């Protein structure tokens with residue numbers, strides 16, 4: 001790459017930050033503000049943490065730099081609310097461990113600052129050499145659901161169509177792969193049917209494996225706005241914060257969900273509480289009816305930990321004629337060794353009771369990351385960019401034509417999944433990894449394995465905001481990236497709503513937006529001409545938007561970012577000519593699905609045993625999950641906020657039932673060791689009757705927790721099973 005190109009791109013990146021400013025002088029309700037920090041305008045941005053997709057109002061100084069923020073009152077998602085993470089979204093940008101320059105590991109093993117030219121030369125020279133020696137399957141990327149989908153698309157297209165590699169996946173595999181696969185198989189497309197208004201229009205809201213109060217607090221506020229006095233049922237082994245305020249808590253055994261859902265369907269069919277018209281719009285009903293004969297409440301009671309009476313009562317509640325029932329699930333379902341069939345068991349219940357395509361109904365997955373949905377449509381990992389299939393020749397031709405690239409550059413095979421990529425790295429088939437905006441050395445299941453894997457990699461590139469993540473610390477080359485607030489683009493939230501983010505801060509030092517880094521790499525690799533149209537995020541948006549024509553996710557009616565802002569975000573589908581469509585829309589109101597027949601598929605298979613059941617040596621089941629609304633995943637960003645840190649214990653804690661604690665001679669606050677077959681961690685005991693006897697709970701935010709988790713995976717989605725493994729616990733020896 002030439003120096004002039006580099007300086008031109010750097011100049012573009014660091015230019016004036018004045019786009020989309022709305023002059024709005026006056027008091028912003030922020031109290032007394034020093035005049036040098038007095039806001040002189042505002043702009044808006046979708047929050048960069050969870051998939052709720054709240055819109056934030058950024059208050060700007062005269063240079064267009066955000067000095068504060070508040071939730072946006074008129075946005076149809078959050079209606080003027082934000083959780084603690086959203087309120088503190090600017091804090092992580094000022095952290096002292098921001099990556100401000102490329103870093104290259106020297107001969108002594110130390111990461112040393114280097115120029116972008118050296119970094120890009122090293123990147124291309126090393127990866128080209130590996131490709132030359134070991135072929136196009138020898139390098140893979142691992143990306144994220146946390147960056148704008150324009151950046152995801154550029155990475156996926158660059159890596160596969162420009163650099164000629166095959167394998168790439170994202171940390172969305174850890175959160176959404178189950179829902180993606182379940183929807184694709186059942187509906188013919190990855191199509192979450194809900195709109196958030198359904199929370200407010202249900203008579204019965206079933207939250208399964210979903211702790212909304214902590215994980216999606218603004219969606220819980222939407223539940224609280226429901227004026228129909230709904231029954232709120234939480235199905236969860238723990239008495240979570242949400243279960244404690246629900247009208248009913250169904251405290252089943254860990255992974256008793258699939259047999260329970262089959263038993264509910266058994267009761268509903270036995271009692272004829274079905275919707276015949278909805279069943280007629282489905283395939284596989286007769287086989288399902290026959291399959292369910294073995295799933296009476298009595299047959300599954302022991303597996304679920306519930307009584308026959310409890311199961312019968314629940315079946316009655318979720319199938320009451322004339323009642324609107326909506327089902328919502330998150331990681332308690334998705335992160336399972338049989339998550340796809342569990343999600344489909346929920347879908348099946350909605351299909352047989354007619355609770356789909358109507359207000360207040362639906363089999364609704366709530367996504368985890370801010371742009372999980374964008375990743376699903378555009379990342380070019382498991383699906384071909386724009387909601388297409390790699391295996392479909394007509395799709396490949398359409399994408400090649402749309403992007404102006406040679407047809408032969410598009411592979412017909414899908415990528416390996418995340419776990420398969422890491423396994424290939426362990427066995428030496430994959431020699432190099434490019435990790436973008438994620439931290440698998442903390443977050444991947446059975447994370448201790450990654451230390452050995454690192455030894456086997458010839459080259460590890462990490463591209464991140466911070467040089468301090470566990471993954472960045474072991475990189476050979478570290479590329480400094482801009483974060484949320486320092487770049488443009490779009491996210492898509494759980495209800496399929498596309499919204500924009502804005503540049504409101506300048507990235508520190510030599511850090512660049514991921515989009516710019518990918519452009520630099522394209523030029524350095526020698527394939528920049530193929531990406532000449534990807535000049536900036538909005539140009540990329542228009543390019544990949546046009547690819548969606550005639551797909552279920554058609555968004556060709558969205559002219560530009562300004563239109564998204566004017567409409568309060570827009571849900572897909574939004575094909576050309578959609579002007580006048582309602583702001584909140586659900587799918588399948590016409591009863592037609594995206595399968596070839598237009599009918600939904602009822603899919604099922606017998607529950608599988610727990611991959612790692614408890615035993616005499618490891619008598620506790622370890623549950624993991626979100627521990628607070630103030631921290632996000634691995635705390636990489638939220639851990640940088642003084643305020644958010646104060647809202648959450650710094651030291652790892654282990655929730656244990658008081659009776660189990662007594663049996664182990666433990667008191668609240670005692671230091672304990674928890675051990676699985678894969679590792680040991682230390683924390684403090686937290687005596688909590690909210691966990692059942694024989695179970696422990698550790699929040700996912702602590703680095704050590706995944707040293708314990710068991711590497712088992714859903715066979716359909718390859719999503720890791722984070723939720724249940726066998727451990728033992730004891731007071732830490734003094």
Ligand code: SF4
Pocket residue numbers: 047048049050051052053054078081082083084085086087216217218219
């Ligand atoms: S983290 Fe989620 S709930 Fe909180 S403000 Fe951001 S989008 Fe809203």
